[in-house]
Amino acid sequence: MIQVLGVTKRYGRTTAVDDLTFEVDAGRVTGFLGPNGAGKSTTMRVIMGFDNVDAGHALVAGLRYRDLDWPLRIIGAHLDVKAFHPGRSAEDHLLALAAANAIDRSRVTTVLDLVGLTSVRDKRAGRFSTGMAQRLGIAAALLGDPGILLFDEPINGLDPEGIRWFRQLVRGLAAEGRTVLLSSHLISEMAVSADHLVVIGRGHLVAELSMAELMARAPRLVRVRTPEPERLTGLLRQAGMTVATQPDASLSVAGGTAEAIAARAAEHGIALHELAPEHASLEDLFMQLTDDEAQFRTGKPRSAGAPGSMNRRRAS
Amino acid sequence: MMDIAAHASRRSDRYGLRDVVRSEWTKLASLRSSRWTLVAFALTGVTLGVAISAVSASLWPTASAETRAHWDPTNNTLAGLIPGYLVIPVLGVLMMTSEYTSGSARSTFAAVPRRPLVLAAKSIVFGGAVLATVEVITFVTFLAGQAVMGSAPHATIGQPGVLRALLLSGAFLVLMGLFGLGLGVIVRRSAAAVALYAAIALVAPMILSAFPGNLWRFGPIMILGNSVGAVRLLPGVLSPWVGFGVLTLYTVVSLAVGAVLLTQRDV
Numbered sequence: 001m002i003q004v005l006g007v008t009k010r011y012g013r014t015t016a017v018d019d020l021t022f023e024v025d026a027g028r029v030t031g032f033l034g035p036n037g038a039g040k041s042t043t044m045r046v047i048m049g050f051d052n053v054d055a056g057h058a059l060v061a062g063l064r065y066r067d068l069d070w071p072l073r074i075i076g077a078h079l080d081v082k083a084f085h086p087g088r089s090a091e092d093h094l095l096a097l098a099a100a101n102a103i104d105r106s107r108v109t110t111v112l113d114l115v116g117l118t119s120v121r122d123k124r125a126g127r128f129s130t131g132m133a134q135r136l137g138i139a140a141a142l143l144g145d146p147g148i149l150l151f152d153e154p155i156n157g158l159d160p161e162g163i164r165w166f167r168q169l170v171r172g173l174a175a176e177g178r179t180v181l182l183s184s185h186l187i188s189e190m191a192v193s194a195d196h197l198v199v200i201g202r203g204h205l206v207a208e209l210s211m212a213e214l215m216a217r218a219p220r221l222v223r224v225r226t227p228e229p230e231r232l233t234g235l236l237r238q239a240g241m242t243v244a245t246q247p248d249a250s251l252s253v254a255g256g257t258a259e260a261i262a263a264r265a266a267e268h269g270i271a272l273h274e275l276a277p278e279h280a281s282l283e284d285l286f287m288q289l290t291d292d293e294a295q296f297r298t299g300k301p302r303s304a305g306a307p308g309s310m311n312r313r314r315a316s
Numbered sequence: 317m318m319d320i321a322a323h324a325s326r327r328s329d330r331y332g333l334r335d336v337v338r339s340e341w342t343k344l345a346s347l348r349s350s351r352w353t354l355v356a357f358a359l360t361g362v363t364l365g366v367a368i369s370a371v372s373a374s375l376w377p378t379a380s381a382e383t384r385a386h387w388d389p390t391n392n393t394l395a396g397l398i399p400g401y402l403v404i405p406v407l408g409v410l411m412m413t414s415e416y417t418s419g420s421a422r423s424t425f426a427a428v429p430r431r432p433l434v435l436a437a438k439s440i441v442f443g444g445a446v447l448a449t450v451e452v453i454t455f456v457t458f459l460a461g462q463a464v465m466g467s468a469p470h471a472t473i474g475q476p477g478v479l480r481a482l483l484l485s486g487a488f489l490v491l492m493g494l495f496g497l498g499l500g501v502i503v504r505r506s507a508a509a510v511a512l513y514a515a516i517a518l519v520a521p522m523i524l525s526a527f528p529g530n531l532w533r534f535g536p537i538m539i540l541g542n543s544v545g546a547v548r549l550l551p552g553v554l555s556p557w558v559g560f561g562v563l564t565l566y567t568v569v570s571l572a573v574g575a576v577l578l579t580q581r582d583v
Contacts, residue, residue: 049429050422050583066429069330083423085347085414092346093423100339100427101331140423 001025001179002047002148006056009042016042018203019056024181026147029174031194031211032183035290039203040183041079044152047181048077060148072101076141077150081133081157083140086126090117090136093125094143103144111139116165130157138166148179155189167193187282201290218279222258224251225274232270239264250274336428336437344441350407354449357403361453362460365396369461376468386548389471390481393461394545397454400489401537404446405513408496411442412574413506425583432575435501439494439571446493451486458482477547477556484560485545491560491567492517492536498570501578539563 002024009017017039024030034040045051047058049065057064060075068074084093094108112118115135120128125136134157141149151170155163170193174180181198184190190197190211197214199206209217226232229251233243241256253261258275265272344350372392379387412435415421428434462470471478496513503509521535532538533554542550543559554562 045582048422048426050425052580052582068429071331071429072427077426080419080422083419085343085418085420087349088343088346092342093420096339096342096346097423097427099342100335100424102335 001061002150002181003059003062004043004047004056005059007043007046007053007058008055009039009046009051010054016203017046020200020203020205021056022198022205022208024179024198025196026179027174027177028195029170029180029182029193030196030198031190032181032198032200033187033190033286034183034185034200034206036185038185038200038290040185040200041152042203043200044077044079044150044181044183047150048075048079070101070144072097072103072144072146074144074146075148075150076144076146077152078134078137078141078154079150079152081130081137083137084125084133087124089122090125090128090139091121093136094140097140097143101144107143107145111142114142115139131159131162134158135162138169147177149173149181151180151182153183153185155184187286191282199286199289206289214285215279218282218285219254221278221280222253222256222261223274223276223278224253224261224272225249226251226265226270226272228270231268232265235264235268235270236261331428333433333436333440336433337440339424339427340434340437340441344411344445350410353403353407354445357400358449358453360399361396362457363396364399365393365457366460366464368395369393370464370466373465373468376466386550387469388546388548389462389465389469390458390478390547391541391545393458393471394454394481394485396457396461397450397485397489397540397545400450400453401492401517401540404450404489404493405496405499405517406510407446408442408493408498409500409509409513410506411438411497412500413504413509416504417506421583431578431583435497435571435575435578438497442497443490443494447486447490450489451483454482454486471547475547480556481545481547484556485540488540488544488560488563491563495536495563495567495570498567498572498574501574502570533559534562536563536566 004020004022007017007020008015020039020043032040032043042051043058046053047060047065060068065071065075084090088096090112091108094111095105097103098105098108109118112121115138117132117135117139120132125133128136134154138151138154141151149170155166158166170180170182174195182190182193184193194211196210198208207214223246224232229245229249233245233251236243236251236253236256239256239260241261242254244252246252258277262272262275369389369392373389376384376387415424424434425431458471458473462472473479473482496509499509499512500506503512517536521532521537524535525532530552533542533552539554539559539562542553543556544563546553546556549555553559
């Protein structure tokens, strides 16, 4: 388990992480989600003991990182794409790390095989592509067979096959009962990889919820196409629904079911060319969560509103 | 997928200096660049020492009485170590700065969060490797250099002060290397750390020599040439052991400041 307890980290006058508290439990993949610059990487560096904190602390398996007896056997992290000397081979890099924590040399062979770098193990790692460098970083994280794993934007630079492989890997690690924290700014990636989400924005906790809860929060929208959009919009608004006109001239309606919309249209003799229930995009949902960050902080979570309201809020 | 039972040879205690030394040794031994630098330095050093010995000896028949009075054949052959005054500290700097420039520092400190242990292990591994290399160079240069002295008076290891000069000169370069290692921790960027070394080791002594008095004798290169590596001491210089002590002090300060900064700064 990882615990982040009231952590504040400043760089000069910039506060990167502000009084952040959350826990990462074992047995599931926790997605660490936030826009670029939200403080995800800083938080991970604090967990790893790389960065000193201005307040609070982070615990790994109940201990501060520096107090771990054999750190690599407790927690493995892949934070930076290149965390190796370019003149050293992948194998030597891993052998040096293994020696530091008295990890058996056979693990080096095992993890090289696991990430698919066996054929290039004696090549200088400086010549690796981004995808291969990511694989070497993942191998280093797995080296001590740790129960806790941290990955910071691990799929950048992986090819489609690599992305699929990585998703299966983290799923497997969580299924074995390990704690997995995986950061990303892509909510679509989280939707396929994560069971649980910790969402941060501007260094604050925005939301902590399961992926299923997030999906449930999505406003139910109905997509409508009609030759008389203005008239229908007026009628639906009278009925208390929220209507937004999309770039393709279709309407996105919130606050009413397809049945209600169809009944209203039939009543006034308006033809419908399309009537389809849909979810707001995950990205919209995410924008909404992070935009609402201030409200969440004051303890008043706002229910997900209609898509149109988001645009107004951002314009103000 | 992964076998938790197939674990490493778990010891019940905690990672320690022994593990970190092993790790640092693996790192040093797996970098071709550092090995080739030491080999190149060895070849240059021996060649230079023998050449300087031969040239000085060829001047002996026509040398003045004063030159003959200060004749120090040990010191002549030890001139082969002078390139080491640049090469070894730069290697020391790179031992640390390459970790920061490549990003491997994060891997290193993830495995060893008690960061001063890394500095201690690097000092042991690098110091040991340099000591072994430099002492071999020193003795080979000495024996080869004395062999080409011709008619000029030779030195032998048995003469008073000679063995001390040979051993301390090698150890001097180890200390300079560790001094550079400390600078690498303090500055973290290769170019800046090397520039700082050049300023302290090469420029500062020149400035000191512009002042009246004996301040110049505290410059590291003066200590190598005139104190540690000399058998017949010129007037005004530090005695060999005092010189060695002064240099040890420089190194200890550099490493201690580095160790403190290493704990306090973010990686």
